Amino acid sequence: MNGNSSPHEWHGRYYHVDQILDRPGPRTDPSFSAGDVVKDFLRNQCKILVIGAGGLGCEILANLALSGFKDIHVIDMDTIDISNLNRQFLFRPKDVGKPKATCAAEFVMDRVPGVKVTPYYGKIQDKDDDYYMQFNLVICGLDSVEARRWINATLVNLVDPDIPESLKPLIDGGTEGFKGQARVILPTVSSCYECSLDMLNKQTAFPICTIANTPRLPEHCIEWASVLEWPRVMKDKKLDTDDPEHISWLYNTASKRAREFNIEGVTWSLTQGVVKNIIPAIASTNAIIAASCCNEAFKIATSSAAYLNNYFMLIGTEGVYSYTFEHEKRDDCPVCGGQTMDISISRDWTVDRLIEMLVERQDIQIKKPSLSTPTKSIYFQAPPQLEEATRPNLEKKVSELVEDGGEMTVTASSLPFNLSLRVTYT
Amino acid sequence: MIKIWSMKKNEDAASKRKPKTSAAQIRVQKDLTELEMPATMKTHFPDPADLLNFTLTITPDEGMYKGGAFKFSFAINTNYPHEPPKIKCTQTIYHPNIDLEGNVCLNILREDWKPVLNLNSVMVGLQYLFLEPNADDPLNKEAAEELRKNREQFLVNVRNSMRGAYIKGVQYDNVQAE
Numbered sequence: 001m002n003g004n005s006s007p008h009e010w011h012g013r014y015y016h017v018d019q020i021l022d023r024p025g026p027r028t029d030p031s032f033s034a035g036d037v038v039k040d041f042l043r044n045q046c047k048i049l050v051i052g053a054g055g056l057g058c059e060i061l062a063n064l065a066l067s068g069f070k071d072i073h074v075i076d077m078d079t080i081d082i083s084n085l086n087r088q089f090l091f092r093p094k095d096v097g098k099p100k101a102t103c104a105a106e107f108v109m110d111r112v113p114g115v116k117v118t119p120y121y122g123k124i125q126d127k128d129d130d131y132y133m134q135f136n137l138v139i140c141g142l143d144s145v146e147a148r149r150w151i152n153a154t155l156v157n158l159v160d161p162d163i164p165e166s167l168k169p170l171i172d173g174g175t176e177g178f179k180g181q182a183r184v185i186l187p188t189v190s191s192c193y194e195c196s197l198d199m200l201n202k203q204t205a206f207p208i209c210t211i212a213n214t215p216r217l218p219e220h221c222i223e224w225a226s227v228l229e230w231p232r233v234m235k236d237k238k239l240d241t242d243d244p245e246h247i248s249w250l251y252n253t254a255s256k257r258a259r260e261f262n263i264e265g266v267t268w269s270l271t272q273g274v275v276k277n278i279i280p281a282i283a284s285t286n287a288i289i290a291a292s293c294c295n296e297a298f299k300i301a302t303s304s305a306a307y308l309n310n311y312f313m314l315i316g317t318e319g320v321y322s323y324t325f326e327h328e329k330r331d332d333c334p335v336c337g338g339q340t341m342d343i344s345i346s347r348d349w350t351v352d353r354l355i356e357m358l359v360e361r362q363d364i365q366i367k368k369p370s371l372s373t374p375t376k377s378i379y380f381q382a383p384p385q386l387e388e389a390t391r392p393n394l395e396k397k398v399s400e401l402v403e404d405g406g407e408m409t410v411t412a413s414s415l416p417f418n419l420s421l422r423v424t425y426t
Numbered sequence: 427m428i429k430i431w432s433m434k435k436n437e438d439a440a441s442k443r444k445p446k447t448s449a450a451q452i453r454v455q456k457d458l459t460e461l462e463m464p465a466t467m468k469t470h471f472p473d474p475a476d477l478l479n480f481t482l483t484i485t486p487d488e489g490m491y492k493g494g495a496f497k498f499s500f501a502i503n504t505n506y507p508h509e510p511p512k513i514k515c516t517q518t519i520y521h522p523n524i525d526l527e528g529n530v531c532l533n534i535l536r537e538d539w540k541p542v543l544n545l546n547s548v549m550v551g552l553q554y555l556f557l558e559p560n561a562d563d564p565l566n567k568e569a570a571e572e573l574r575k576n577r578e579q580f581l582v583n584v585r586n587s588m589r590g591a592y593i594k595g596v597q598y599d600n601v602q603a604e
């Protein structure tokens with residue numbers, strides 16, 4: 001069963017890839033089982049999810065399909081814009097306005113026989129844990145920090161100590177002009193996306209007084225229009241950067257200001273770029289990063305070679321510089337750090353009693369803990385108004401506020417990380 | 427597929443499932459419950475269940491703004507601390523670094539924001555603006571101009587503005603502390 005049975009297969013189709021899969025190499029993982037077993041896993045069993053079908057996503061989908069992954073799912077919430085066509089090579093002018101996920105899936109299936117690409121046109125947040133549980137691997141080619149934080153936290157939360165398959169390696173690629181990074185995240189085992197949040201490049205923000213008084217760049221005029229003029233003129237109306245009418249208003253307002261200060265270069269597309277924080281995408285940077293993500297996916301899926309540990313950085317802005325290092329997991333990471341404690345208490349225990357117990361415990365050394373559940377505050381030590389608002393809870397029974405097996409987040413200044421409590425009742 | 431699970435054997439501490447509280451929510455809880463609030467600062471939560479929207483009142487006990495009570499709205503979004511909290515002064519006040527719409531010129535709120543900063547750093551920064559208004563980063567140009575050229579007159583304008591007076595055709599809010 002090495003795939004030759006299917007009508008889509010022909011002799012020598014995987015000749016080159018099989019050079020790697022047919023025999024172990026000096027650095028292959030001890031668990032590597034060369035030959036049919038690994039080929040069967042890659043080609044008939046492995047299910048991989050690609051998040052994003054844009055610049056990186058198109059490259060990733062093509063690479064995966066050509067390296068032998070056959071059950072690929074793709075999620076993207078966007079539709080194709082004419083400006084995507086220069087680098088998002090799975091799309092054609094006739095596709096403008098259609099969902100990226102669907103078009104990308106159709107293109108890859110037409111081009112690479114035997115590959116099944118299942119698209120979902122929508123948000124990653126629409127899907128639940130059961131959906132993510134079905135995959136062996138997840139690759140992200142996203143341009144949004146928020147979406148990455150979400151999928152990272154979701155995959156970390158998915159890890160269940162009783163189910164080994166619940167641990168889904170996450171390969172995250174990102175590019176910004178000539179810069180990019182690829183990383184392998186093993187949720188709860190290695191450093192996660194949230195652990196490295198402070199390493200991110202900041203969005204360019206200009207001092208507000210420069211925007212207000214001494215604009216010199218077209219970007220200053222656009223920020224003036226969006227940050228200062230929009231709220232002043234439109235009051236509580238929220239700026240929707242996807243609404244062309246809103247962008248037009250900003251463009252006109254910014255143009256007027258630019259004329260006043262003799263600044264050139266305010267255009268409709270620059271306006272959209274600045275307010276949506278679009279960084280110019282370079283097709284070849286996307287290609288490098290996508291290729292490196294897919295190599296890692298291949299190595300992880302087949303254990304045919306050592307995989308990236310765990311952060312690869314490419315800096316092409318001043319010459320070419322690349323650096324690979326192990327980013328360390330942070331104890332105080334709100335997603336993967338901290339500790340989880342199981343506690344079993346009587347149904348009659350009050351919140352006050354629970355806090356007293358936490359403070360007395362030698363193993364956690366906690367002073368002044370504040371407690372919450374994912375949906376409500378239970379007791380906050382500060383600021384005074386919240387302390388007062390949550391104080392009545394001290395007298396209430398924990399069992400009235402938290403269900404059996406429910407979880408609480410504990411923070412305290414004496415605690416460098418956050419603590420999760422899972423409460424069961426006796 | 428690589429056997430990651432074996433790497434977890436001696437890793438019991440972090441191996442349990444975490445509650446579904448968002449990272450932003452945990453950070454805000456940590457920031458808020460560890461605030462070191464001096465007597466000159468007070469928070470108000472219109473809805474105590476909503477930690478992401480609240481106001482801060484600063485009542486400076488020294489400097490030229492002593493005697494005033496200055497209110498700021500804080501709006502924190504789910505991308506905190508990647509993005510800074512959005513802060514506005516909700517009153518019309520006479521200050522070189524705050525415009526009549528309530529926009530505040532404070533570097534850590536925009537160009538110098540970093541995820542390692544927290545709500546406490548922001549509050550300390552705001553309080554500092556009342557101790558050391560700065561004519562170099564003007565948002566209210568008239569006020570900055572006055573501070574630079576005629577400090578005495580600026581002081582008089584600050585006192586009058588805090589009582590709700592008109593200065594150069596602008597009526598300021600009465601912000602005197604009770």
Ligand SMILES: [Zn+2]
Pocket residue numbers: 191192193194195196329330333334335336337
């Ligand atoms: Zn982490």
